[in-house]
Amino acid sequence: MASNYPSLKNEAIPISYEVTNVISESATVKTIFFKGPFNALPGQFVMLWLPGVDQKPFTLSATGANPAISFRIHGEYTRALAKVKTCDKIGITGPFGNGFDLSSAKSVLIVAGGIGIASVITLIEQAAAKKIRTEVILGARTKNELVFEKRITASGASLHLCTDDGTAGHHGFTTEAAGILLQKQKPDCIFACGPELMMKGIADIAAAHKIPVQLSLERYMKCGFGMCGACEINGFLVCKDGPVFTGEQVATMPDFGKSARLKSGKKISLKEYFSPKK
Protein backbone atom coordinates (compact mmCIF):
# COMPACT_ATOMS: atom_id res chain seq x y z
CA MET A 1 0.00 0.00 0.00
CA ALA A 2 2.85 2.39 0.79
CA SER A 3 3.96 2.16 -2.82
CA ASN A 4 0.56 3.54 -3.81
CA TYR A 5 1.06 6.73 -1.86
CA PRO A 6 -0.24 9.54 -4.08
CA SER A 7 2.27 12.07 -5.36
CA LEU A 8 1.93 15.28 -3.39
CA LYS A 9 1.18 18.06 -5.81
CA ASN A 10 2.55 21.43 -4.90
CA GLU A 11 0.68 23.77 -7.23
CA ALA A 12 -1.03 26.01 -4.70
CA ILE A 13 1.89 28.36 -4.28
CA PRO A 14 2.44 31.58 -6.24
CA ILE A 15 5.35 31.60 -8.67
CA SER A 16 6.96 34.96 -9.39
CA TYR A 17 6.83 36.27 -12.95
CA GLU A 18 8.48 39.43 -14.18
CA VAL A 19 6.23 42.08 -15.68
CA THR A 20 7.42 42.86 -19.22
CA ASN A 21 4.95 45.56 -20.22
CA VAL A 22 1.88 47.40 -19.00
CA ILE A 23 -0.51 49.04 -21.46
CA SER A 24 -3.70 51.08 -21.08
CA GLU A 25 -6.51 49.67 -23.21
CA SER A 26 -8.85 52.49 -22.18
CA ALA A 27 -9.21 55.00 -19.37
CA THR A 28 -10.18 52.22 -16.98
CA VAL A 29 -8.78 49.00 -18.50
CA LYS A 30 -5.15 47.92 -18.33
CA THR A 31 -3.20 44.90 -19.54
CA ILE A 32 -0.17 43.56 -17.70
CA PHE A 33 2.15 41.38 -19.77
CA PHE A 34 4.54 39.05 -17.98
CA LYS A 35 7.45 36.88 -19.01
CA GLY A 36 6.29 33.66 -20.66
CA PRO A 37 5.95 31.05 -21.69
CA PHE A 38 2.68 30.48 -19.87
CA ASN A 39 0.17 28.15 -21.46
CA ALA A 40 -3.51 27.85 -20.64
CA LEU A 41 -6.74 27.02 -22.42
CA PRO A 42 -9.06 29.86 -23.42
CA GLY A 43 -11.22 30.61 -20.39
CA GLN A 44 -8.82 29.21 -17.79
CA PHE A 45 -7.73 31.60 -15.07
CA VAL A 46 -4.88 32.29 -12.68
CA MET A 47 -4.83 33.59 -9.13
CA LEU A 48 -2.78 36.77 -9.08
CA TRP A 49 -1.04 37.62 -5.82
CA LEU A 50 0.00 41.14 -4.93
CA PRO A 51 2.04 40.78 -1.73
CA GLY A 52 0.46 42.63 1.15
CA VAL A 53 -2.69 43.42 -0.85
CA ASP A 54 -4.71 40.34 -1.86
CA GLN A 55 -4.99 37.56 -4.40
CA LYS A 56 -7.73 37.47 -7.06
CA PRO A 57 -8.68 35.43 -10.13
CA PHE A 58 -8.02 36.66 -13.68
CA THR A 59 -8.61 34.93 -16.97
CA LEU A 60 -5.54 35.15 -19.19
CA SER A 61 -6.11 37.70 -21.96
CA ALA A 62 -3.03 36.34 -23.78
CA THR A 63 -1.09 33.10 -23.43
CA GLY A 64 2.11 31.55 -24.77
CA ALA A 65 5.29 33.60 -25.17
CA ASN A 66 3.71 36.90 -24.09
CA PRO A 67 1.03 36.06 -21.57
CA ALA A 68 -1.11 38.77 -20.00
CA ILE A 69 -4.03 39.57 -17.77
CA SER A 70 -6.39 42.49 -18.34
CA PHE A 71 -8.55 44.23 -15.77
CA ARG A 72 -10.88 47.13 -15.16
CA ILE A 73 -9.85 49.41 -12.33
CA HIS A 74 -12.77 49.42 -9.89
CA GLY A 75 -11.70 48.59 -6.34
CA GLU A 76 -8.87 48.57 -3.83
CA TYR A 77 -7.17 45.57 -5.38
CA THR A 78 -7.34 46.69 -9.01
CA ARG A 79 -6.17 50.18 -8.01
CA ALA A 80 -3.07 48.54 -6.50
CA LEU A 81 -2.73 46.35 -9.60
CA ALA A 82 -2.83 49.47 -11.79
CA LYS A 83 0.38 50.65 -10.07
CA VAL A 84 2.36 47.57 -11.18
CA LYS A 85 5.22 48.55 -13.53
CA THR A 86 7.55 46.83 -15.97
CA CYS A 87 10.20 44.74 -14.16
CA ASP A 88 8.00 44.31 -11.04
CA LYS A 89 7.33 40.75 -9.88
CA ILE A 90 3.80 39.36 -9.68
CA GLY A 91 2.88 36.03 -8.07
CA ILE A 92 0.84 33.65 -10.19
CA THR A 93 -0.85 30.39 -9.23
CA GLY A 94 -2.54 28.24 -11.84
CA PRO A 95 -3.80 27.95 -14.51
CA PHE A 96 -7.03 26.68 -12.96
CA GLY A 97 -10.48 25.75 -14.19
CA ASN A 98 -11.88 24.00 -17.23
CA GLY A 99 -11.84 26.59 -20.01
CA PHE A 100 -14.11 26.84 -23.07
CA ASP A 101 -14.67 23.88 -25.33
CA LEU A 102 -14.70 24.66 -29.06
CA SER A 103 -14.83 20.92 -29.86
CA SER A 104 -16.24 20.43 -33.34
CA ALA A 105 -18.00 23.77 -33.85
CA LYS A 106 -17.77 25.15 -37.39
CA SER A 107 -19.40 28.46 -36.57
CA VAL A 108 -19.59 30.27 -33.25
CA LEU A 109 -21.08 33.39 -31.73
CA ILE A 110 -19.07 34.93 -28.92
CA VAL A 111 -20.75 37.59 -26.78
CA ALA A 112 -18.72 39.77 -24.44
CA GLY A 113 -20.00 42.48 -22.13
CA GLY A 114 -17.65 45.00 -20.52
CA ILE A 115 -14.40 43.56 -19.20
CA GLY A 116 -15.85 40.09 -19.95
CA ILE A 117 -14.01 40.42 -23.27
CA ALA A 118 -10.73 39.69 -21.41
CA SER A 119 -12.03 36.16 -20.70
CA VAL A 120 -12.97 35.37 -24.31
CA ILE A 121 -10.37 37.22 -26.37
CA THR A 122 -8.06 34.18 -26.61
CA LEU A 123 -11.10 32.04 -27.47
CA ILE A 124 -11.95 34.44 -30.33
CA GLU A 125 -8.36 34.30 -31.60
CA GLN A 126 -8.19 30.53 -31.34
CA ALA A 127 -11.55 30.01 -33.05
CA ALA A 128 -10.65 32.36 -35.89
CA ALA A 129 -7.21 30.73 -36.28
CA LYS A 130 -8.94 27.37 -36.62
CA LYS A 131 -10.98 28.83 -39.50
CA ILE A 132 -14.15 28.55 -37.47
CA ARG A 133 -16.67 31.15 -38.60
CA THR A 134 -16.53 33.56 -35.65
CA GLU A 135 -19.05 36.31 -34.96
CA VAL A 136 -18.32 38.55 -32.00
CA ILE A 137 -20.71 40.86 -30.22
CA LEU A 138 -18.79 43.27 -28.03
CA GLY A 139 -20.75 45.50 -25.70
CA ALA A 140 -19.94 48.31 -23.29
CA ARG A 141 -21.73 51.19 -21.66
CA THR A 142 -20.14 53.71 -24.00
CA LYS A 143 -17.68 53.90 -26.93
CA ASN A 144 -14.67 54.83 -24.77
CA GLU A 145 -15.06 51.64 -22.75
CA LEU A 146 -14.87 49.27 -25.73
CA VAL A 147 -11.55 47.41 -25.70
CA PHE A 148 -9.76 44.81 -27.85
CA GLU A 149 -11.62 45.81 -31.07
CA LYS A 150 -8.32 45.76 -32.99
CA ARG A 151 -7.35 42.30 -31.75
CA ILE A 152 -10.77 40.96 -32.67
CA THR A 153 -10.75 42.30 -36.22
CA ALA A 154 -7.09 41.31 -36.68
CA SER A 155 -8.01 37.72 -35.75
CA GLY A 156 -10.37 37.50 -38.73
CA ALA A 157 -13.53 37.35 -36.62
CA SER A 158 -16.39 39.65 -37.60
CA LEU A 159 -17.14 42.22 -34.96
CA HIS A 160 -20.53 43.70 -34.02
CA LEU A 161 -20.34 46.58 -31.57
CA CYS A 162 -22.98 47.48 -29.08
CA THR A 163 -23.22 50.37 -26.58
CA ASP A 164 -25.81 51.20 -23.95
CA ASP A 165 -25.73 54.87 -24.99
CA GLY A 166 -25.51 54.36 -28.74
CA THR A 167 -22.10 56.06 -29.12
CA ALA A 168 -20.88 53.08 -31.17
CA GLY A 169 -22.60 50.23 -33.00
CA HIS A 170 -26.02 48.94 -31.96
CA HIS A 171 -27.74 51.22 -29.47
CA GLY A 172 -28.75 48.82 -26.71
CA PHE A 173 -27.80 45.60 -25.01
CA THR A 174 -25.72 42.70 -26.35
CA THR A 175 -28.67 40.38 -25.79
CA GLU A 176 -30.74 42.41 -28.30
CA ALA A 177 -27.85 42.39 -30.78
CA ALA A 178 -27.57 38.62 -30.34
CA GLY A 179 -31.30 38.21 -30.97
CA ILE A 180 -31.03 40.18 -34.22
CA LEU A 181 -27.99 38.21 -35.38
CA LEU A 182 -29.63 34.87 -34.63
CA GLN A 183 -32.54 35.78 -36.91
CA LYS A 184 -30.06 35.66 -39.78
CA GLN A 185 -27.72 32.83 -38.87
CA LYS A 186 -27.51 29.91 -36.50
CA PRO A 187 -24.05 29.18 -35.03
CA ASP A 188 -23.13 25.70 -33.71
CA CYS A 189 -22.36 27.15 -30.31
CA ILE A 190 -22.64 30.40 -28.37
CA PHE A 191 -20.08 31.58 -25.81
CA ALA A 192 -20.58 34.44 -23.39
CA CYS A 193 -18.80 36.33 -20.66
CA GLY A 194 -19.99 39.50 -19.03
CA PRO A 195 -22.41 40.74 -16.39
CA GLU A 196 -24.42 37.81 -15.07
CA LEU A 197 -27.78 39.26 -16.11
CA MET A 198 -26.45 39.60 -19.64
CA MET A 199 -25.32 35.96 -19.55
CA LYS A 200 -28.71 34.92 -18.25
CA GLY A 201 -30.27 36.73 -21.21
CA ILE A 202 -27.90 34.98 -23.62
CA ALA A 203 -28.61 31.60 -22.01
CA ASP A 204 -32.35 32.18 -22.48
CA ILE A 205 -31.93 33.20 -26.13
CA ALA A 206 -29.68 30.18 -26.79
CA ALA A 207 -32.24 27.87 -25.21
CA ALA A 208 -35.02 29.41 -27.30
CA HIS A 209 -32.98 28.80 -30.47
CA LYS A 210 -31.85 25.35 -29.23
CA ILE A 211 -28.18 26.29 -29.61
CA PRO A 212 -25.64 24.99 -27.06
CA VAL A 213 -24.18 27.75 -24.92
CA GLN A 214 -21.11 28.06 -22.67
CA LEU A 215 -20.90 30.80 -20.05
CA SER A 216 -17.95 31.93 -17.94
CA LEU A 217 -19.23 32.59 -14.42
CA GLU A 218 -17.80 34.85 -11.78
CA ARG A 219 -17.97 34.27 -8.02
CA TYR A 220 -15.77 35.40 -5.13
CA MET A 221 -12.73 33.10 -5.12
CA LYS A 222 -10.31 32.62 -2.28
CA CYS A 223 -8.25 29.60 -3.35
CA GLY A 224 -8.93 28.83 -7.02
CA PHE A 225 -8.50 25.06 -6.77
CA GLY A 226 -11.62 23.66 -5.15
CA MET A 227 -10.65 23.48 -1.48
CA CYS A 228 -12.13 26.48 0.33
CA GLY A 229 -15.66 26.39 -1.11
CA ALA A 230 -15.94 30.20 -1.32
CA CYS A 231 -16.95 30.20 -5.00
CA GLU A 232 -19.84 27.76 -4.57
CA ILE A 233 -23.07 28.23 -6.52
CA ASN A 234 -25.76 25.63 -5.79
CA GLY A 235 -23.25 22.84 -5.15
CA PHE A 236 -20.98 23.71 -8.10
CA LEU A 237 -17.52 25.15 -7.55
CA VAL A 238 -16.94 27.93 -10.07
CA CYS A 239 -13.15 27.60 -9.75
CA LYS A 240 -13.00 23.87 -10.33
CA ASP A 241 -16.18 22.68 -12.05
CA GLY A 242 -16.08 25.93 -14.07
CA PRO A 243 -15.56 28.76 -14.57
CA VAL A 244 -17.19 27.73 -17.85
CA PHE A 245 -20.61 26.10 -17.51
CA THR A 246 -23.05 24.90 -20.13
CA GLY A 247 -26.57 26.19 -20.54
CA GLU A 248 -27.88 22.88 -19.13
CA GLN A 249 -25.73 23.30 -16.02
CA VAL A 250 -26.76 26.89 -15.28
CA ALA A 251 -30.39 25.88 -15.78
CA THR A 252 -29.97 23.75 -12.62
CA MET A 253 -28.57 26.69 -10.60
CA PRO A 254 -31.38 28.60 -8.85
CA ASP A 255 -28.87 31.30 -7.84
CA PHE A 256 -27.65 31.97 -11.40
CA GLY A 257 -28.71 35.49 -12.31
CA LYS A 258 -30.09 36.00 -8.78
CA SER A 259 -27.61 35.87 -5.92
CA ALA A 260 -23.98 35.38 -4.96
CA ARG A 261 -22.03 34.83 -1.76
CA LEU A 262 -19.97 37.45 0.05
CA LYS A 263 -16.52 36.65 1.51
CA SER A 264 -18.29 35.42 4.64
CA GLY A 265 -20.42 33.02 2.59
CA LYS A 266 -23.58 35.06 3.16
CA LYS A 267 -25.81 35.10 0.10
CA ILE A 268 -26.96 38.46 -1.22
CA SER A 269 -28.73 39.61 -4.38
CA LEU A 270 -26.56 40.00 -7.48
CA LYS A 271 -27.48 43.66 -7.67
CA GLU A 272 -26.02 44.25 -4.22
CA TYR A 273 -23.05 41.97 -4.98
CA PHE A 274 -21.96 43.81 -8.11
CA SER A 275 -22.79 47.33 -6.94
CA PRO A 276 -19.77 49.66 -7.20
CA LYS A 277 -17.14 49.10 -4.50
CA LYS A 278 -16.80 51.78 -1.89
Add this chain to the structure above:
Amino acid sequence: MSDNLLSVNLCGMHLSNPTILASGVFGITRDLLSRASRNGAGALTMKTITKEPRSGHRAPIIVSFESGMMNAVGYANPGIEEVCREYADLSDVKCPVIGSALGETPEEFAYVISRMGKLPVSAIELPLSCPHTPGFGLMSGHTDPKQAAKITAAAKKATKKPIIIKLSPSIPNVGEVASAVEKAGADAINCGNSVGPGMIIDIETGKSVLGFGMGGVHGPAIRPLAVRCVYDIYEAVKIPIIGCGGITTGRDAIEMIMAGATAVGVGTATYYRGERALALIADELQEWMKKRNYKSLEEMRGIAHGKK
Protein backbone atom coordinates in the same frame (compact mmCIF):
# COMPACT_ATOMS: atom_id res chain seq x y z
CA MET B 1 -18.71 -1.93 0.31
CA SER B 2 -19.58 -4.49 2.99
CA ASP B 3 -20.98 -2.17 5.59
CA ASN B 4 -20.30 -4.08 8.78
CA LEU B 5 -16.51 -4.34 8.42
CA LEU B 6 -16.02 -0.58 8.39
CA SER B 7 -19.09 0.59 10.25
CA VAL B 8 -18.56 2.39 13.49
CA ASN B 9 -20.60 4.00 16.21
CA LEU B 10 -19.34 7.39 17.32
CA CYS B 11 -21.27 9.05 20.13
CA GLY B 12 -24.45 7.36 18.96
CA MET B 13 -23.89 8.32 15.31
CA HIS B 14 -23.81 5.45 12.87
CA LEU B 15 -20.97 5.86 10.37
CA SER B 16 -20.85 3.47 7.39
CA ASN B 17 -17.09 3.92 7.43
CA PRO B 18 -14.76 5.76 9.82
CA THR B 19 -13.82 8.67 7.51
CA ILE B 20 -15.14 12.13 8.43
CA LEU B 21 -14.73 15.15 6.19
CA ALA B 22 -12.77 17.68 8.28
CA SER B 23 -14.30 21.06 9.07
CA GLY B 24 -13.72 23.91 6.64
CA VAL B 25 -12.47 21.82 3.75
CA PHE B 26 -14.74 21.74 0.69
CA GLY B 27 -18.03 21.20 2.54
CA ILE B 28 -18.60 24.78 3.60
CA THR B 29 -22.14 25.25 2.26
CA ARG B 30 -25.28 23.18 2.57
CA ASP B 31 -25.17 22.11 -1.06
CA LEU B 32 -21.49 21.18 -0.83
CA LEU B 33 -22.26 18.97 2.19
CA SER B 34 -24.87 17.25 0.09
CA ARG B 35 -22.33 16.78 -2.70
CA ALA B 36 -19.70 15.48 -0.25
CA SER B 37 -22.19 12.98 1.16
CA ARG B 38 -22.50 11.44 -2.30
CA ASN B 39 -18.74 10.95 -2.34
CA GLY B 40 -18.59 8.20 0.24
CA ALA B 41 -17.79 9.94 3.53
CA GLY B 42 -18.76 8.23 6.80
CA ALA B 43 -19.73 11.61 8.24
CA LEU B 44 -19.27 15.29 7.40
CA THR B 45 -18.23 18.23 9.51
CA MET B 46 -19.71 21.66 8.84
CA LYS B 47 -17.59 24.75 8.47
CA THR B 48 -17.00 26.38 11.86
CA ILE B 49 -19.70 28.94 12.63
CA THR B 50 -19.47 32.01 14.85
CA LYS B 51 -22.16 34.30 16.27
CA GLU B 52 -21.58 37.12 13.76
CA PRO B 53 -20.57 36.79 10.10
CA ARG B 54 -16.82 36.88 9.43
CA SER B 55 -15.14 37.70 6.12
CA GLY B 56 -11.96 35.88 7.12
CA HIS B 57 -8.36 36.67 6.28
CA ARG B 58 -7.12 38.06 3.00
CA ALA B 59 -6.01 35.71 0.22
CA PRO B 60 -3.88 33.73 -0.30
CA ILE B 61 -5.66 31.66 2.35
CA ILE B 62 -4.30 28.23 1.35
CA VAL B 63 -0.80 27.46 0.09
CA SER B 64 1.00 24.21 -0.62
CA PHE B 65 4.56 23.10 0.03
CA GLU B 66 6.45 19.89 -0.70
CA SER B 67 4.89 17.77 2.04
CA GLY B 68 1.68 19.50 2.99
CA MET B 69 -0.24 22.74 3.03
CA MET B 70 -0.90 25.74 5.23
CA ASN B 71 -4.09 27.73 5.63
CA ALA B 72 -5.23 30.93 7.23
CA VAL B 73 -8.89 31.13 6.33
CA GLY B 74 -9.68 33.11 9.46
CA TYR B 75 -13.01 31.40 10.18
CA ALA B 76 -14.88 33.05 7.32
CA ASN B 77 -18.54 32.14 7.82
CA PRO B 78 -21.97 33.74 7.38
CA GLY B 79 -22.78 33.70 11.12
CA ILE B 80 -25.18 31.46 13.05
CA GLU B 81 -28.34 33.42 12.07
CA GLU B 82 -27.80 32.86 8.34
CA VAL B 83 -26.60 29.28 8.91
CA CYS B 84 -29.83 28.40 10.73
CA ARG B 85 -31.69 29.34 7.54
CA GLU B 86 -29.32 27.66 5.06
CA TYR B 87 -28.90 24.35 6.92
CA ALA B 88 -32.45 23.91 8.22
CA ASP B 89 -33.08 21.00 5.84
CA LEU B 90 -30.30 18.44 5.42
CA SER B 91 -32.55 15.62 4.27
CA ASP B 92 -30.54 14.97 1.12
CA VAL B 93 -27.29 14.60 3.07
CA LYS B 94 -26.93 10.86 3.32
CA CYS B 95 -24.63 10.58 6.35
CA PRO B 96 -24.38 12.14 9.80
CA VAL B 97 -23.44 15.83 9.90
CA ILE B 98 -21.36 17.24 12.74
CA GLY B 99 -21.81 20.94 13.40
CA SER B 100 -18.86 23.12 14.36
CA ALA B 101 -19.35 26.06 16.71
CA LEU B 102 -17.01 28.74 17.96
CA GLY B 103 -17.08 31.67 20.33
CA GLU B 104 -14.63 33.96 22.05
CA THR B 105 -16.04 33.28 25.53
CA PRO B 106 -17.88 30.30 27.10
CA GLU B 107 -21.12 32.36 26.90
CA GLU B 108 -20.67 33.01 23.21
CA PHE B 109 -19.90 29.33 22.60
CA ALA B 110 -23.12 28.46 24.44
CA TYR B 111 -25.16 30.90 22.34
CA VAL B 112 -23.94 29.50 19.01
CA ILE B 113 -24.27 25.90 20.23
CA SER B 114 -27.84 26.35 21.47
CA ARG B 115 -28.87 27.71 18.06
CA MET B 116 -26.89 25.08 16.16
CA GLY B 117 -28.33 22.31 18.32
CA LYS B 118 -31.73 22.96 16.70
CA LEU B 119 -30.35 22.12 13.26
CA PRO B 120 -30.42 18.52 11.99
CA VAL B 121 -26.83 17.91 13.12
CA SER B 122 -25.87 14.74 15.03
CA ALA B 123 -23.16 16.28 17.20
CA ILE B 124 -21.35 19.58 17.66
CA GLU B 125 -17.60 20.03 17.51
CA LEU B 126 -15.78 22.91 19.19
CA PRO B 127 -12.42 23.83 17.73
CA LEU B 128 -10.42 25.10 20.70
CA SER B 129 -7.19 24.86 18.83
CA CYS B 130 -6.99 27.06 15.74
CA PRO B 131 -3.41 28.32 15.62
CA HIS B 132 -3.95 31.40 13.44
CA THR B 133 -7.00 33.49 14.37
CA PRO B 134 -6.81 36.21 17.03
CA GLY B 135 -9.54 35.90 19.66
CA PHE B 136 -9.92 32.17 19.21
CA GLY B 137 -8.18 28.89 19.95
CA LEU B 138 -4.48 28.86 20.65
CA MET B 139 -4.29 32.62 20.20
CA SER B 140 -6.57 33.23 23.16
CA GLY B 141 -5.85 30.50 25.66
CA HIS B 142 -8.82 28.26 24.86
CA THR B 143 -6.64 25.19 25.33
CA ASP B 144 -5.60 25.97 28.84
CA PRO B 145 -7.09 22.93 30.65
CA LYS B 146 -9.24 25.10 32.95
CA GLN B 147 -10.57 27.30 30.15
CA ALA B 148 -11.19 24.27 27.93
CA ALA B 149 -13.18 22.61 30.72
CA LYS B 150 -15.22 25.80 31.25
CA ILE B 151 -16.11 25.98 27.55
CA THR B 152 -17.02 22.26 27.53
CA ALA B 153 -19.28 22.62 30.56
CA ALA B 154 -21.02 25.63 29.01
CA ALA B 155 -21.49 23.66 25.77
CA LYS B 156 -23.00 20.67 27.57
CA LYS B 157 -25.55 22.98 29.17
CA ALA B 158 -26.44 24.54 25.83
CA THR B 159 -27.40 21.34 24.00
CA LYS B 160 -28.29 17.70 24.53
CA LYS B 161 -26.31 16.69 21.47
CA PRO B 162 -22.88 15.11 21.84
CA ILE B 163 -20.02 17.59 22.18
CA ILE B 164 -16.71 16.91 20.46
CA ILE B 165 -13.72 18.96 21.56
CA LYS B 166 -11.20 19.59 18.79
CA LEU B 167 -7.62 19.93 19.97
CA SER B 168 -4.37 20.29 18.03
CA PRO B 169 -0.93 18.72 18.09
CA SER B 170 0.29 22.26 18.82
CA ILE B 171 -0.82 21.75 22.43
CA PRO B 172 2.15 20.39 24.38
CA ASN B 173 0.05 18.87 27.22
CA VAL B 174 -2.65 17.54 24.93
CA GLY B 175 -3.40 14.53 27.18
CA GLU B 176 -3.98 16.81 30.16
CA VAL B 177 -6.38 19.04 28.20
CA ALA B 178 -8.23 15.97 26.88
CA SER B 179 -8.62 14.65 30.39
CA ALA B 180 -9.90 18.03 31.64
CA VAL B 181 -12.60 18.25 28.95
CA GLU B 182 -13.60 14.61 29.52
CA LYS B 183 -14.23 15.43 33.17
CA ALA B 184 -16.25 18.47 32.09
CA GLY B 185 -18.54 16.22 30.06
CA ALA B 186 -17.07 16.08 26.55
CA ASP B 187 -18.38 13.14 24.52
CA ALA B 188 -15.40 12.82 22.18
CA ILE B 189 -12.07 14.41 21.28
CA ASN B 190 -10.92 15.34 17.79
CA CYS B 191 -7.16 15.65 17.42
CA GLY B 192 -6.93 17.49 15.53
CA ASN B 193 -6.57 20.81 13.99
CA SER B 194 -3.70 22.21 11.98
CA VAL B 195 -0.36 22.82 13.69
CA GLY B 196 1.60 26.00 14.13
CA PRO B 197 1.38 28.69 13.20
CA GLY B 198 3.90 28.31 10.40
CA MET B 199 5.10 30.57 7.62
CA ILE B 200 6.16 30.33 3.98
CA ILE B 201 8.14 33.19 2.45
CA ASP B 202 8.26 33.88 -1.28
CA ILE B 203 11.99 34.39 -1.82
CA GLU B 204 11.57 36.51 -4.99
CA THR B 205 9.62 39.20 -3.17
CA GLY B 206 10.78 38.44 0.36
CA LYS B 207 7.14 38.44 1.52
CA SER B 208 5.19 35.89 3.53
CA VAL B 209 2.72 34.28 1.14
CA LEU B 210 -0.41 33.75 3.26
CA GLY B 211 -2.54 36.89 3.45
CA PHE B 212 -2.54 36.68 7.25
CA GLY B 213 1.25 36.25 7.24
CA MET B 214 1.11 32.91 9.01
CA GLY B 215 -1.15 29.91 9.14
CA GLY B 216 -1.84 26.42 10.39
CA VAL B 217 0.17 23.56 8.86
CA HIS B 218 -1.78 20.48 7.75
CA GLY B 219 -1.46 17.49 5.48
CA PRO B 220 1.11 14.66 5.42
CA ALA B 221 3.82 16.76 7.13
CA ILE B 222 1.90 16.77 10.43
CA ARG B 223 0.69 13.14 10.43
CA PRO B 224 3.29 11.80 12.89
CA LEU B 225 2.45 14.63 15.30
CA ALA B 226 -1.26 13.87 15.10
CA VAL B 227 -0.66 10.13 15.56
CA ARG B 228 1.44 10.72 18.67
CA CYS B 229 -1.20 13.07 20.11
CA VAL B 230 -3.97 10.55 19.52
CA TYR B 231 -1.74 7.98 21.22
CA ASP B 232 -1.29 10.29 24.25
CA ILE B 233 -5.00 11.13 24.41
CA TYR B 234 -5.94 7.44 24.26
CA GLU B 235 -3.81 6.93 27.35
CA ALA B 236 -5.52 9.84 29.10
CA VAL B 237 -9.25 9.40 28.37
CA LYS B 238 -12.00 6.81 27.86
CA ILE B 239 -14.17 8.81 25.42
CA PRO B 240 -13.77 8.14 21.67
CA ILE B 241 -11.16 9.96 19.62
CA ILE B 242 -11.30 11.26 16.05
CA GLY B 243 -7.76 11.18 14.69
CA CYS B 244 -7.14 13.91 12.14
CA GLY B 245 -4.04 15.33 10.51
CA GLY B 246 -2.39 14.29 7.27
CA ILE B 247 -4.42 11.15 6.66
CA THR B 248 -4.07 10.52 2.94
CA THR B 249 -4.32 6.74 2.43
CA GLY B 250 -5.91 3.70 4.02
CA ARG B 251 -2.57 2.95 5.61
CA ASP B 252 -2.63 6.31 7.41
CA ALA B 253 -6.15 5.62 8.70
CA ILE B 254 -5.03 2.23 10.03
CA GLU B 255 -2.10 3.85 11.81
CA MET B 256 -4.43 6.37 13.46
CA ILE B 257 -6.83 3.64 14.56
CA MET B 258 -3.95 1.61 15.99
CA ALA B 259 -2.96 4.73 17.98
CA GLY B 260 -6.48 4.69 19.44
CA ALA B 261 -8.79 6.55 17.07
CA THR B 262 -12.42 5.50 16.62
CA ALA B 263 -12.82 7.54 13.43
CA VAL B 264 -10.52 9.60 11.21
CA GLY B 265 -10.84 13.17 9.95
CA VAL B 266 -9.70 13.90 6.41
CA GLY B 267 -9.11 17.35 4.93
CA THR B 268 -5.98 17.99 2.90
CA ALA B 269 -6.12 14.59 1.17
CA THR B 270 -8.97 15.98 -0.94
CA TYR B 271 -6.39 18.30 -2.54
CA TYR B 272 -4.15 15.39 -3.50
CA ARG B 273 -6.77 12.77 -4.33
CA GLY B 274 -9.85 14.76 -5.28
CA GLU B 275 -13.23 14.92 -3.61
CA ARG B 276 -13.57 11.13 -3.51
CA ALA B 277 -10.49 10.91 -1.25
CA LEU B 278 -12.52 9.68 1.72
CA ALA B 279 -14.07 6.82 -0.26
CA LEU B 280 -10.63 5.83 -1.55
CA ILE B 281 -9.23 5.80 1.97
CA ALA B 282 -12.16 3.70 3.21
CA ASP B 283 -11.71 1.24 0.33
CA GLU B 284 -7.99 0.85 1.04
CA LEU B 285 -8.69 0.38 4.72
CA GLN B 286 -11.22 -2.33 4.00
CA GLU B 287 -8.95 -4.11 1.53
CA TRP B 288 -6.17 -4.27 4.11
CA MET B 289 -8.48 -5.48 6.87
CA LYS B 290 -9.72 -8.28 4.64
CA LYS B 291 -6.18 -9.30 3.80
CA ARG B 292 -5.21 -9.37 7.46
CA ASN B 293 -8.44 -11.01 8.46
CA TYR B 294 -9.63 -8.24 10.76
CA LYS B 295 -13.35 -8.57 11.44
CA SER B 296 -13.92 -5.10 12.86
CA LEU B 297 -12.18 -1.79 13.44
CA GLU B 298 -12.40 -2.47 17.16
CA GLU B 299 -9.94 -5.34 16.85
CA MET B 300 -7.19 -2.97 15.78
CA ARG B 301 -8.13 0.07 17.80
CA GLY B 302 -5.34 1.07 20.14
CA ILE B 303 -3.21 -2.00 19.52
CA ALA B 304 -0.09 0.22 19.44
CA HIS B 305 -0.58 0.52 23.21
CA GLY B 306 -0.14 -3.21 23.76
CA LYS B 307 -2.24 -3.25 26.94
CA LYS B 308 -5.81 -2.00 27.60
